[in-house]
Amino acid sequence: MAVAHRLFRPFTPAAKNNLSSFLIRSLSSSSSTHGPSLDPEIDLKEAAAELEKSSSPSSSPSPSKGRNFHWVFLGCPGVGKGTYASRLSTLLGVPHIATGDLVREELSSSGLLSSQLKELVNHGKLVPDEFIISLLSKRLEAGKEKGESGYILDGFPRTVTQAEILEGVINVDLVINLKLKEEALLAKCLGRRICSECGANYNVACIDIKGDDGDDGMYMPPLLPPPKCESKLITRADDTAEVVKERLRVYNKLTQPVEEFYRKRGKLLEFELPGGIPQSWPKLLRALHLEDDKQSAIA
Numbered sequence: 001m002a003v004a005h006r007l008f009r010p011f012t013p014a015a016k017n018n019l020s021s022f023l024i025r026s027l028s029s030s031s032s033t034h035g036p037s038l039d040p041e042i043d044l045k046e047a048a049a050e051l052e053k054s055s056s057p058s059s060s061p062s063p064s065k066g067r068n069f070h071w072v073f074l075g076c077p078g079v080g081k082g083t084y085a086s087r088l089s090t091l092l093g094v095p096h097i098a099t100g101d102l103v104r105e106e107l108s109s110s111g112l113l114s115s116q117l118k119e120l121v122n123h124g125k126l127v128p129d130e131f132i133i134s135l136l137s138k139r140l141e142a143g144k145e146k147g148e149s150g151y152i153l154d155g156f157p158r159t160v161t162q163a164e165i166l167e168g169v170i171n172v173d174l175v176i177n178l179k180l181k182e183e184a185l186l187a188k189c190l191g192r193r194i195c196s197e198c199g200a201n202y203n204v205a206c207i208d209i210k211g212d213d214g215d216d217g218m219y220m221p222p223l224l225p226p227p228k229c230e231s232k233l234i235t236r237a238d239d240t241a242e243v244v245k246e247r248l249r250v251y252n253k254l255t256q257p258v259e260e261f262y263r264k265r266g267k268l269l270e271f272e273l274p275g276g277i278p279q280s281w282p283k284l285l286r287a288l289h290l291e292d293d294k295q296s297a298i299a
């Protein structure tokens with residue numbers, strides 16, 4: 001795509017200043033789901049160019065660092081993208097890159113930009129495309145230096161603009177679109193807990209949906225922490241009922257069109273989660289024709 005082929009300049013401090021003023025405008029625009037239109041365009045071009053640079057193959061690829069998968073996980077908040085992307089990453093030997101984690105890392109730093117971003121994230125809004133692309137580029141660049149040659153993306157792309165830019169710089173092989181009964185999504189987000197020390201994810205929600213009229217029920221037991229994490233659990237600031245509902249609304253409006261983007265290109269694998277990990281994981285492996293690798297998969 002044209003935008004990704006123009007500039008090869010690094011993400012400069014000037015661009016960062018533009019981004020900062022962009023964020024200020026974005027925060028003062030209450031009617032928009034995703035802040036204002038992407039103006040000035042130059043920020044997005046620079047970020048796209050950075051992504052292109054960081055996506056080019058490493059000059060010294062390391063064969064031991066996994067196969068060259070370029071997979072993407074799509075799905076509503078709470079669906080389990082992180083859980084299944086992380087398992088597949090272990091199984092396939094490619095890094096799991098979650099843009100939500102990159103954003104949260106950025107939020108933990110101090111400064112004006114970070115507090116402006118926090119406002120967006122904690123209200124369930126997306127951060128600007130150019131910012132997320134810049135963060136992802138930095139992560140890919142760091143991975144390239146370590147010899148990484150593939151990845152499983154989780155949480156990116158989340159807008160059609162992001163998908164177009166990604167498509168311009170890398171050939172995504174497969175997009176796994178995870179689906180879960182809607183009534184389970186909110187409960188799963190509200191039950192999510194993270195160990196503040198080791199970063200492991202747990203879920204205290206017990207989901208028990210009764211089936212009716214030919215519709216299967218669903219049981220997902222809680223995923224409780226081991227004793228070493230029990231006293232260190234925290235809840236994400238954006239996992240409140242009000243913010244989760246907004247994130248679901250934003251997903252439906254801005255990310256659902258990304259499903260269509262990949263469907264049209266024949267890259268979308270729809271996967272309806274039948275329940276918790278014990279039922280869903282083997283079924284997902286079958287859908288991905290990865291059963292042969294199952295022996296080495298984590299249980």
Ligand SMILES: Nc1ncnc2c1ncn2[C@@H]1O[C@H](COP(=O)(O)OP(=O)(O)O)[C@@H](O)[C@H]1O
Pocket residue numbers: 076077078099100101103120121124125126127128129132154155156157158159162238247
């Ligand atoms: N690709 C992206 N584009 C814009 N914002 C993003 C993107 N990825 C993550 N974010 C920001 O980080 C927040 C947390 O992301 P994530 O952990 O993926 O949440 P979720 O559980 O909703 O899938 C999002 O609500 C959004 O503000």
